[in-house]
Amino acid sequence: MDEQVRVGLIGAGQWAGRAHAPGLANHPGVHLASVWARRREAADAIAKTYCIDAADSPADLFDQVDAVAFAVPPAVQAELAVQAVKAGKHVILEKPLAATLDEAERLAGTIGDAGVVSLVSLVRRFAQETRDWLADLHAVGGWVGGNAQWLSGALLSPDYADSAWRHESGALMDIGPHVIDLMDAALGPVSEVVGATRGERDLWHFMLAHETGATSTITISLKMPLRPTVVDFSAYGDNGYRTLPGRDTPSDQAFTILLDDFVAMVHSGTTTHPCDAQRGLHLQRIIEAIAKETEEN
Structure with missing residues (x-):
């Protein structure tokens, strides 16, 4: 052993x-x-x-x-x-x-x-339901787009009151890696940030282009007073609309x-x-591009 x-x-x-x-x-x-x-x-x-x-x-x-x-x-x-x-x-x-x-x-x-x-x-990538969802998407193919939402009130909680980096960088640096990683894994490597905005309540919207020709739209926030947290991932294309099941794996x-x-x-x-x-570096490059896009808007 x-x-x-x-x-x-x-x-x-x-x-x-x-x-x-x-x-x-x-x-x-x-x-x-x-x-x-x-x-x-x-x-x-x-x-x-x-x-x-x-x-x-x-x-x-x-x-x-x-x-x-x-x-x-x-x-x-x-x-x-x-x-x-x-x-x-x-x-x-x-x-x-x-x-x-x-x-x-x-x-x-x-x-x-x-x-x-x-x-x-x-x-989230290590949960069995996520691995099954990605395996199904890759086996079927033909996906042209995807959507993701992660809307939470986590940063409204006193639990994270002392987490200065989360409050400064917002949802993009905290949950952004999780969301971008899943859409990138589902639809193919991200090749371009098509557009991005950051609004009130740390509400981020961005559109990504993927090397496969697919596009994805993502909305995230950690300052939305929602209970329970809204977490949705989906892909759509020639073979229908596939949604990642709920978070069965804690x-x-x-x-x-x-x-x-x-x-x-x-x-x-x-x-x-x-x-x-190397995966972490790939995600950081996308995050940097999103942040720059919001600064220019």
């Missing part, structure tokens, strides 16, 4: 405590070995819960593990993930890769040069499937995956 992959967690905020730490600690192929955060008291709380070490520094954490999972803002991830990769560690990254395209290119390039395993937490189960893939990649030496760092 393969040995467990020793993983260190960087970040100890709400999302780290709710998703990353329990997911890593409960996975049979992973040994959650250490945690580090800039707020020592937050790291100590996670360390106490899971009976692990609270590292004194990122370098201290790197010395104890085979891989590092990140649950920090994009700008912090871009800096520390480069350090981890240069130390030879495999990485589980949050989306987006970085706060800027230049930082994302540097991180993805460093990962490629080092030959380490990388996965981006595009957790995010924690999807993260477990991500970890299944990650552990298998580490043991096999495989470094490419549909959701690796």
Whole structure:
């Protein structure tokens, strides 16, 4: 039986405590070995819960593990993930890769040069219903267009009051990677941002052109007072209209499937995956183009 992959967690905020730490600690192929955060008291709380070490520094954490999972803002991830990769560690990254395209290119390039395993937490892609939907679309073909909506009031909640990067960058940087990734996977690689606007309540509308000739329209917001959250994905064309079924797989189960893939990649030496760092870079380029388009309008 393969040995467990020793993983260190960087970040100890709400999302780290709710998703990353329990997911890593409960996975049979992973040994959650250490945690580090800039707020020592937050790291100590996670360390106490899971009976692990609270590292004194990122370098201290790197010395104890085979891989590092990140649950920090994009700008912090871009800096520390480069350090981890240069130390030879495999990485589980949050989306987006970085706060800027230049930082994302540097991180993805460093990962490629080092030959380490990388996965981006595009957790919706790991849900079985998503994999089945995409497999069906690819098997049938003939899709000429698609629509996506993700409308939520998440940033109206006090849970994210201290998440400055989310409030500054809005839905485009937070849920944008998830939505763009799915439409890109469904209809083919995005080749152009046809148009984009950002309105009140952080309401983004954009149209994308795909290499296949298909087009997609996307609407997203994290400041719409809606309950429950509206999440819809669809594709249409010669063979009808296909909608992604509801979110049957909870995010924690999807993260477990991500970890299944990650552990298998580490043991096999495989470094490419549909959701690796190169995928994250592709999505960051699209996000950058959308942001520029809105600035020009």
